[in-house]
Amino acid sequence: MKFHWKVLLWMLAGAVAGMAMQLTLEAPAWTGASWTKTEAGIVLTKTAGPTKKIAGGTEIVAVVTGRGSAEEQKLSLEKEGELKSILAEADNGEVLWLETSDSELLPVALAMDPDSARSQWLAPFDFAADIFMSLLKMLIVPIILTSIITGVTSVGQMADLRRMGIKTALYYVATSLLAILLGQLLVNLIRPGDGATLGLQILDSESLAPEASFIDVLKRMIPENIFASLGSNGAMLQVIFFALLFGFFVTQAPTPHRERITQFFESAFEVMLKMAQGVLSLLPYGVFALMVRVVAKTGFVAFEPLLLYMGTVALALVLHSCVVLPLILKLVGGISPISWFKAVSPALMTAFSTSSSSMTLPVTLETVEKRGKVSNKVTSFTLPLGATINMDGTALYECIGVIFLAQYYAASTPEFVLTLGMQGMIVLMALLASIGAAGIPSAGLVMMLTILAALGLPLEGAALLLAVDRPLDMLRTVVNVWSDSCAAAVIARTEGEIGPTLTGESE
Ligand code: ASP
Numbered sequence: 001m002k003f004h005w006k007v008l009l010w011m012l013a014g015a016v017a018g019m020a021m022q023l024t025l026e027a028p029a030w031t032g033a034s035w036t037k038t039e040a041g042i043v044l045t046k047t048a049g050p051t052k053k054i055a056g057g058t059e060i061v062a063v064v065t066g067r068g069s070a071e072e073q074k075l076s077l078e079k080e081g082e083l084k085s086i087l088a089e090a091d092n093g094e095v096l097w098l099e100t101s102d103s104e105l106l107p108v109a110l111a112m113d114p115d116s117a118r119s120q121w122l123a124p125f126d127f128a129a130d131i132f133m134s135l136l137k138m139l140i141v142p143i144i145l146t147s148i149i150t151g152v153t154s155v156g157q158m159a160d161l162r163r164m165g166i167k168t169a170l171y172y173v174a175t176s177l178l179a180i181l182l183g184q185l186l187v188n189l190i191r192p193g194d195g196a197t198l199g200l201q202i203l204d205s206e207s208l209a210p211e212a213s214f215i216d217v218l219k220r221m222i223p224e225n226i227f228a229s230l231g232s233n234g235a236m237l238q239v240i241f242f243a244l245l246f247g248f249f250v251t252q253a254p255t256p257h258r259e260r261i262t263q264f265f266e267s268a269f270e271v272m273l274k275m276a277q278g279v280l281s282l283l284p285y286g287v288f289a290l291m292v293r294v295v296a297k298t299g300f301v302a303f304e305p306l307l308l309y310m311g312t313v314a315l316a317l318v319l320h321s322c323v324v325l326p327l328i329l330k331l332v333g334g335i336s337p338i339s340w341f342k343a344v345s346p347a348l349m350t351a352f353s354t355s356s357s358s359m360t361l362p363v364t365l366e367t368v369e370k371r372g373k374v375s376n377k378v379t380s381f382t383l384p385l386g387a388t389i390n391m392d393g394t395a396l397y398e399c400i401g402v403i404f405l406a407q408y409y410a411a412s413t414p415e416f417v418l419t420l421g422m423q424g425m426i427v428l429m430a431l432l433a434s435i436g437a438a439g440i441p442s443a444g445l446v447m448m449l450t451i452l453a454a455l456g457l458p459l460e461g462a463a464l465l466l467a468v469d470r471p472l473d474m475l476r477t478v479v480n481v482w483s484d485s486c487a488a489a490v491i492a493r494t495e496g497e498i499g500p501t502l503t504g505e506s507e
Pocket of ligand 1: 393
């Protein structure tokens with residue numbers, strides 16, 4: 001059986017097994033926030049979203065939503081029991097957030113109670129999924145480092161480097177913008193926010209400030225200590241920055257050193273690719289475990305009021321990946337989209353089950369090089385960069401999510417009007433947010449907070465979207481990785497490579 005069919009079958013089997021658990025094992029009680037007892041009362045130490053502490057004694061309203069109407073309950077947070085009992089009543093898939101008396105919002109991630117039957121059934125799959133994810137994560141930093149350095153040293157000449165850099169940047173910005181504009185068009189046509197019943201109130205959001213600006217993203221690109229950056233999977237842009245510079249200066253070094261270090265990194269990269277191949281052979285079982293976990297854990301009650309919104313995002317993702325990107329592949333690269341899709345499908349399925357472009361990167365590199373026959377010179381340049389900054393799916397999702405919430409607020413509050421100028425700003429910020437978002441699960445949702453804050457919209461809305469984020473995250477990550485792979489193919493073609501026309505039959 002061909003490899004991609006095998007992966008697909010295991011993935012479907014995982015979804016079926018997860019569904020079976022979802023249907024037969026009773027929904028577990030949930031736990032979420034963690035807290036510590038201090039003299040001042042209970043201090044909430046961990047919630048989803050930005051971690052904040054609220055001291056005991058603050059008046060808190062817990063809002064649970066999920067079936068289209070929000071229920072409010074006052075808490076004093078003096079006693080642990082109050083929060084626990086609310087969590088225990090919350091249903092699989094609902095969102096809980098806490099609102100303090102100074103209008104701070106603390107979304108709480110609901111996690112399954114570890115003692116419930118479903119958790120116990122899930123344990124072996126959880127274990128396998130964690131191991132598989134760790135294997136992928138383990139490869140991210142060394143693969144990025146060695147592949148970019150070998151890529152840059154093999155491009156060698158400054159003029160070539162510049163040309164490829166410009167092409168890559170052009171492709172990334174152009175496709176992200178196309179994705180956003182498509183999203184904007186659809187969300188304005190379908191208008192999912194108009195009649196939505198979300199049970200949100202308008203909050204006074206004057207105190208909200210954007211958390212990260214584009215300038216910050218640029219500043220954060222430059223590492224202060226490369227070893228510290230290498231030690232964290234979250235500092236990918238810094239590793240890329242260092243590797244690009246390092247590669248360039250290798251080419252400037254005098255002869256015996258240049259050759260030695262080039263060979264060293266080439267060899268290291270070959271070994272890394274071999275390791276990626278090893279992990280790839282586990283892919284069918286890895287995606288199986290991941291699918292069981294995500295399906296068994298995802299609750300569906302919260303989906304209903306947001307179905308039209310989810311549909312709009314899904315439609316935009318489908319149109320972008322099945323029409324816009326294939327047209328670019330065909331017209332600019334002269335490559336058959338179907339053959340290309342077949343060649344890179346293992347990477348797409350990995351993206352779907354991990355919801356992370358970064359974790360998928362080892363698989364993307366391996367499949368684009370080996371199955372897609374694109375040279376390392378191109379992949380090592382475009383793919384690690386793409387996994388971090390090129391996120392078409394995320395870009396369109398940001399745009400649709402923010403306009404959806406804005407439509408909802410505009411429909412329910414006469415003072416709030418969604419102007420054309422605002423829409424323009426949303427487009428621009430969606431682009432920046434997609435560049436700034438890390439290639440990890442739910443990064444897009446976190447970036448959405450930045451846009452909402454900049455527009456003065458309440459962050460509460462994004463907390464609500466948390467409940468349906470996982471399935472959308474899986475889909476948008478596929479589109480993110482698909483766009484990266486198309487970039488590699490198109491750029492390889494325009495650099496005169498013939499490889500990407502191959503059908504991807506080989507493995
Ligand atoms: N999970 C996405 C990715 O890794 C980012 C996002 O949350 O949109 O590509």
